[in-house]
Amino acid sequence: MSDINEIQEALIAGDGEKLIELVEAALKEGTEASEILSEGLILGMDIVGEKMKNSDMFIPEVLMAAHAMRSAVEILQPLLGEDGDASRGKVLIGTVKGDLHDIGKNLVTMMLESAGLEVTDLGVDVAPDVFLESIKKDKPDVLALSALLTTTMPMMKETVDAISESGIRDQIKIIVGGAPVTQSFAEEIGADGYAADAGSASQMAKEYC
Amino acid sequence: MSNKEKYFKYQEAFKWVADASHGIPKRVPIYAQLCELIPGEMGKSAREVFQDPELLNIGTFTVCDKYGIDVPSVDFDCYNIEAEAIGQKISFHDDIMPDIDRTHPLIQNECDIRKIVTPDFDKAGRCSFVVDLYTVFETLTGVKASIAFCAPFTLAANIRGIETLVMDMCMRPKFAHELMTAVTEELLIPWLEYMKGKFPQAQALVGADALASLPIVNIKLMNEFIAPYVERLREACGPKVCVPNWTGERYAKNPEEMMDIRLRVNPGFIEGQDPDVEALGPEFYKAYAEKHDVPLLLGVGAVFLRTSTPKEVFDRVKHYVEVGGKNGRLWFYLCNIEPGTPMENIKAAVEAVHTYGTYRE
Numbered sequence: 001m002s003d004i005n006e007i008q009e010a011l012i013a014g015d016g017e018k019l020i021e022l023v024e025a026a027l028k029e030g031t032e033a034s035e036i037l038s039e040g041l042i043l044g045m046d047i048v049g050e051k052m053k054n055s056d057m058f059i060p061e062v063l064m065a066a067h068a069m070r071s072a073v074e075i076l077q078p079l080l081g082e083d084g085d086a087s088r089g090k091v092l093i094g095t096v097k098g099d100l101h102d103i104g105k106n107l108v109t110m111m112l113e114s115a116g117l118e119v120t121d122l123g124v125d126v127a128p129d130v131f132l133e134s135i136k137k138d139k140p141d142v143l144a145l146s147a148l149l150t151t152t153m154p155m156m157k158e159t160v161d162a163i164s165e166s167g168i169r170d171q172i173k174i175i176v177g178g179a180p181v182t183q184s185f186a187e188e189i190g191a192d193g194y195a196a197d198a199g200s201a202s203q204m205a206k207e208y209c
Numbered sequence: 210m211s212n213k214e215k216y217f218k219y220q221e222a223f224k225w226v227a228d229a230s231h232g233i234p235k236r237v238p239i240y241a242q243l244c245e246l247i248p249g250e251m252g253k254s255a256r257e258v259f260q261d262p263e264l265l266n267i268g269t270f271t272v273c274d275k276y277g278i279d280v281p282s283v284d285f286d287c288y289n290i291e292a293e294a295i296g297q298k299i300s301f302h303d304d305i306m307p308d309i310d311r312t313h314p315l316i317q318n319e320c321d322i323r324k325i326v327t328p329d330f331d332k333a334g335r336c337s338f339v340v341d342l343y344t345v346f347e348t349l350t351g352v353k354a355s356i357a358f359c360a361p362f363t364l365a366a367n368i369r370g371i372e373t374l375v376m377d378m379c380m381r382p383k384f385a386h387e388l389m390t391a392v393t394e395e396l397l398i399p400w401l402e403y404m405k406g407k408f409p410q411a412q413a414l415v416g417a418d419a420l421a422s423l424p425i426v427n428i429k430l431m432n433e434f435i436a437p438y439v440e441r442l443r444e445a446c447g448p449k450v451c452v453p454n455w456t457g458e459r460y461a462k463n464p465e466e467m468m469d470i471r472l473r474v475n476p477g478f479i480e481g482q483d484p485d486v487e488a489l490g491p492e493f494y495k496a497y498a499e500k501h502d503v504p505l506l507l508g509v510g511a512v513f514l515r516t517s518t519p520k521e522v523f524d525r526v527k528h529y530v531e532v533g534g535k536n537g538r539l540w541f542y543l544c545n546i547e548p549g550t551p552m553e554n555i556k557a558a559v560e561a562v563h564t565y566g567t568y569r570e
Contacts (some may be wrong), residue, residue, distance in 0.1 A: 001339060014379075054462040057426035058377050067376065101372055103420075104309055110372070123312075149305055150515065150547040180547060182516055197424075 007040035033079035036150035039207025052199040089209020090140040096155040101148035111202035128162035157189040173208040222279035233537030237566030241543035244284040254303040262341035277559040288358040293334035315368040325391040360416030363440040416452035423457030439474040459488035482511025491532040508542035519557035526561035
């Protein structure tokens with residue numbers, strides 16, 4: 001297990017080169033790829049998320065850790081097989097219609113992917129019917145909606161309403177976030193959760209998956 | 210009364226601003242970032258407002274008068290101008306401010322750095338709109354304007370993509386420095402010199418740099434990649450250049466360390482805004498300002514203004530003004546007022562400043 005701890009440490013430090021060396025060494029020694037993934041990388045990213053939430057790490061460090069994680073997953077992916085799918089669950093994410101801001105959404109996407117979640121990013125300016133179509137097609141566990149403008153916040157409600165009216169509301173959890181969004185607004189529009197930052201969004205999505 | 214005479218009244222508030230910079234003014238002057246309210250107030254589209262210098266000025270004055278804001282500052286989408294001038298695609302909309310089209314960053318690879326060349330500011334993008342904007346402001350108010358520009362880091366982020374730029378700084382530092390050097394030397398220094406030529410008496414050249422904030426960046430990047438390029442601008446274009454709006458010190462283990470970096474790029478005053486002030490308290494900012502013998506600008510937050518009750522707004526502003534305005538040297542600021550903010554909340558903020566920030570009738 002010491003190798004796994006070292007893998008976690010290299011990941012948290014964002015040291016991609018060292019991480020790849022350690023992952024390759026662990027594989028050579030016979031450690032299962034699935035164990036490296038779940039015990040080393042995904043748990044390592046959980047620690048990264050926790051550190052970010054506690055302001056022990058900021059976005060540059062998180063980006064470096066996520067980059068290192070992607071490099072390591074590339075090595076493991078061919079060895080995982082169908083049962084060893086890296087995904088802990090599926091998340092659909094997008095910025096609501098009328099809103100073109102994507103910085104916050106992209107950071108959340110990065111955190112979600114790093115947490116081992118499979119993310120479909122619909123981009124910006126996404127209409128309720130596009131979200132709905134994608135939910136029906138991909139059956140995600142969580143829908144994450146982003147808005148930066150007060151003028152586009154009502155579109156979050158329209159999206160939630162469209163999902164409710166289609167009769168599939170109970171099949172998906174909805175979380176909302178963005179600078180003007182608040183906990184009370186999330187409750188008011190019938191969302192399941194409000195995330196104040198990327199780390200919280202990731203944590204919440206993991207709990208819902 | 211002509212428009213010109215009508216708006217000369219703001220000169221008194223600008224005198225309070227000047228007085229508060231070194232002592233006790235008649236009253237704590239109130240600024241507000243309110244340009245997002247102008248389209249609704251003037252019954253025009255954002256597309257029109259942000260391309261019409263007179264409409265934007267008159268809209269600013271109209272909103273200021275409606276809510277009792279003392280000091281009109283002509284806000285616009287200042288993050289876009291220099292990027293647009295070198296070819297970055299900008300999206301214009303009817304209902305929201307123009308914004309960078311982040312799906313098409315100008316600098317997609319290292320070779321693209323050659324796209325950063327000094328443009329002809331008389332013709333490029335909306336540079337002439339900005340010149341006209343300040344010309345109209347100075348004509349109508351009789352006050353010398355403070356010129357807004359996009360500071361090096363946020364400009365680089367807007368033409369490269371913020372995540373990509375941060376990764377460049379972490380993994381390709383040589384290229385990141387080349388990019389920051391190019392936006393500083395080829396674009397911003399010539400642009401600020403051009404604006405200084407147009408407005409030689411400008412009060413300040415104020416860089417907007419919201420992305421250079423925690424947790425988007427960290428202290429190391431601030432020291433190594435962000436502050437030095439603002440210092441280079443100050444060296445090249447003079448001490449009127451400043452970048453006051455880095456935020457996020459509430460995330461720092463040692464907030465004073467970040468304030469020290471902020472002071473390097475904005476030595477003339479200290480700015481604190483919610484949610485940092487909410488977290489650290491106005492006492493922290495006042496003590497820091499007094500320690501460094503500079504005036505203080507405190508701002509109450511946009512989300513707080515929109516979602517609180519008038520009493521909550523009044524009480525918070527009262528607290529900030531009582532603490533920050535002790536012995537004067539305070540300017541007050543309503544951060545980016547969002548459409549949908551209750552009018553009574555803005556008025557409550559203004560009333561609290563008037564009640565607790567008036568030093569003499």
